[in-house]
Amino acid sequence: MTYELYYWDGIPGRGEFVRLALEDAGADYRDVAREPGGMGEMMTFLNGERGPHVPFAPPFLKDDDLVISHVANILRYLGPKLGLVPADEASRTFAHGLHLTLTDFLTEIHDTHHPLGVDAYYEDQKVEAQGRTARFLSSRLPKFLDYFETVLSANNGNEGNLIGGQIGYIDLSLFQVMEGLHYAFPRAMRDSGNRWPGITALQARVKERPRLRDYLSSQRRLPFNESGIFRHYPELDVEAEG
Amino acid sequence: MTYELYYWDGIPGRGEFVRLALEDAGADYRDVAREPGGMGEMMTFLNGERGPHVPFAPPFLKDDDLVISHVANILRYLGPKLGLVPADEASRTFAHGLHLTLTDFLTEIHDTHHPLGVDAYYEDQKVEAQGRTARFLSSRLPKFLDYFETVLSANNGNEGNLIGGQIGYIDLSLFQVMEGLHYAFPRAMRDSGNRWPGITALQARVKERPRLRDYLSSQRRLPFNESGIFRHYPELDVEAEG
Missing domain, CATH: 3.40.30.10 (Glutaredoxin)
Incomplete structure (x- = not known):
């Protein structure tokens, strides 16, 4: 099929x-x-x-x-x-809930550069985007990543993944979000130090999965750019406040 | 249970x-x-x-x-x-997808009064909220409601509901969104006339379901207010542009 x-x-x-x-x-x-x-x-x-x-x-x-x-x-x-989620209903339901949290996170990441709406150009909402991004980096981003770090810690699985004993689709999606955040906000992510060690280890592990390693270096993998969700605008990537 | x-x-x-x-x-x-x-x-x-x-x-x-x-x-x-969704997988999957579209719509409705983020007071983002709401009312709201009207029309069910032959959870949720929109934006909704006749008929029909009629007039039903998703701020409820 x-x-x-x-x-x-x-x-x-x-x-x-x-x-x-x-x-x-x-x-x-x-x-x-x-x-x-x-x-x-x-x-x-x-x-x-x-x-x-x-x-x-x-x-x-x-x-x-x-x-x-x-x-x-x-x-x-x-x-x-x-084969990317455990078979039991509780795990599948939890994985789906986690992905819906990632969906909300993605919307907030997108809205950093479009706080006034998708119908207006970034250039026409730069000032508002700076205010929204500053608050996002100091408050919302840590809230979401702290949550995923907590879920990682609470899982007794031994591969450092979110649910059950092996990497699943929710881990792949968290990997992609982390790749995007490092692309869009390299300075803020660097300044956050090693605040999310479990997520950082997971990100590295996912990147080394054999099929993904091939895929990520292929033409099929599209690079991040300034038409997408994760955009690198240096004027938005300020230091996270206290 | x-x-x-x-x-x-x-x-x-x-x-x-x-x-x-x-x-x-x-x-x-x-x-x-x-x-x-x-x-x-x-x-x-x-x-x-x-x-x-x-x-x-x-x-x-x-x-x-x-x-x-x-x-x-x-x-x-x-x-x-x-018993609020047809049993077949295609219907259940479609119903869930429709609800995820409603979820996105709800986020945009919420963000009309909080374009700069949930961490700042409405009073500190009133000007931005006016710009975002104007665009929302003229562009995004019709886009979402036109879509649901299309789905209603495409369903051969004879009760004027979204999926299958009888009212399900997705219809109840669309009802709630419509109630909220009429609360938050009475002027804009009135100005839209009868642009969404199928949705309007569905909204009326849901309200008359016996158990819901009792519930809606009970103390268990919480009224909309200015701490929620749907907020009535008259300064935002301007006439929809062309």
């Missing part, structure tokens, strides 16, 4: 969380919108020409007749099939 | 989406944090004293040994148990 992933070309964005799981598992998939003619194919879903289960926005995944919207929903579905 | 809902007292907030499903189904539940001593009980979960599956924030639901975080995750779990 070939999975079909639909997501905008040109940015890692939200689609990248799905790619990481598929790549880590060595799953067979098409990255449809990055193929010739694929954008048009993606639009037929969004325009309602492919049945009543219309997605609001990419990414979405097609598996046979099933169309699945939203990253967390997609990974909840793929997790057991790809 | 008595479900235990944990959510802040004093605001309808995100907890209300879970309450509506439980009330509509006539389920047996405790609204723990609204009981004497309940706030302390809620905090034991958030402080990690009740096992490794620590929630990031309320609401969360406890059912036997299972702790479930995030509204969409909770309703995905409760839906089949309460």
Whole structure:
């Protein structure tokens, strides 16, 4: 069975969380919108020409007749099939909840550069973005990462992963968020020192997984850039306040 | 089995989406944090004293040994148990995706009054809130509601509901969002006329469901207020632009 992933070309964005799981598992998939003619194919879903289960926005995944919207929903579905979540209901439910927390975190990361809304240019909200980012770096970012560090510590699994005994999709997604934060806010992340040792160790371990190592150095991996969620604007990357 | 809902007292907030499903189904539940001593009980979960599956924030639901975080995750779990979603996987997956779109919509609704972040007072971001709300009302609100109207139209169910043949949890949640929007932005919603006839009809129908009618007029139903997601600030409720 070939999975079909639909997501905008040109940015890692939200689609990248799905790619990481598929790549880590060595799953067979098409990255449809990055193929010739694929954008048009993606639009037929969004325009309602492919049945009543219309997605609001990419990414979405097609598996046979099933169309699945939203990253967390997609990974909840793929997790057991790809062996990237423990089988019991409590673990699956907790993993999904953790991913929904990551989703909220991602929204706040995005909004650092677009506090006044996605309909206005960054250049027209730079001042507001500086205020919002300063507060994000001093307050919200530590709150989220402290939480994930606590979850890591509370897990008796011995690989330093979030749930159960081995790395799963939620660990891959946390890896991607950390990569993005280091890209967007290198100074703030450096200044935070070794505040999140468990997460930092997990990030390094994920990067060395054989299939991911190949993937991360391939053309399939899209670099972070200033059209995505994680943007490096030096004027926003100030020192975190006390 | 008595479900235990944990959510802040004093605001309808995100907890209300879970309450509506439980009330509509006539389920047996405790609204723990609204009981004497309940706030302390809620905090034991958030402080990690009740096992490794620590929630990031309320609401969360406890059912036997299972702790479930995030509204969409909770309703995905409760839906089949309460008879509020069709049984087939495609419908359940679509319902969950729709709720995640509502979650994104809710975040944008909240951010109209807090564009610079949750750590600053509304009074200190009033000007920015006016700019963000104007764009929200003219662009984002119609985008989301047009989408749900499209989904309603695409469903061949004959009760004017979003999925399958009868009202489910996703319809109850859309009802709550509409109630909140009319509370927060009465002028803008009135100015939109009858742009979303399907949603408007659904909203009226949900309100007349026998168990919900009783609930909505009870003391258990918390009114909207200016500490919640939906806030009525007249200075933000301007006419929608063209």
